[in-house]
Amino acid sequence: MARPVFGSDGQASVELVALLPLMVTVAFGVLQVLAAGAAHEAADGAAEAGAVALLQDAEPRAAALAALPKWARERAEITLRGRRVGVSVRPRGPVPALTRKLTSTSSADAGPEAPVLR
Secondary structure, eight states: OOOOSSOOTTHHHHHHHHHHHHHHHHHHHHHHHHHHHHHHHHHHHHHHHHHHHHHTTSOHHHHHHHHSOHHHHTTEEEEEETTEEEEEEOOOOSOHHHHHHTOEEEEEEOOSOOOOOO
């Protein structure tokens, strides 16, 4: 009996090779979204720590920086406007243009200036 000229031998391998770029792209996308979530959480915690430092008459920039994880410290920008502490954190990722677009910004307010008691 003769074998058919066209068969399904190797079809799964061809499909895998065809879908591999799509699967890698989806995996990078999921990892980038997870990194953006981690950056958002880091920015929230650092902004809150800076506001608490303001309430305790401590240095808010140092407190915000200390509250950031090590990976986020060189990717963070801390701003002070009155009694509001703002923290922006750029997530890690393989595509710099995408990480810039996914930068997370959070702010915390230490409230109004306390009146001086005499």
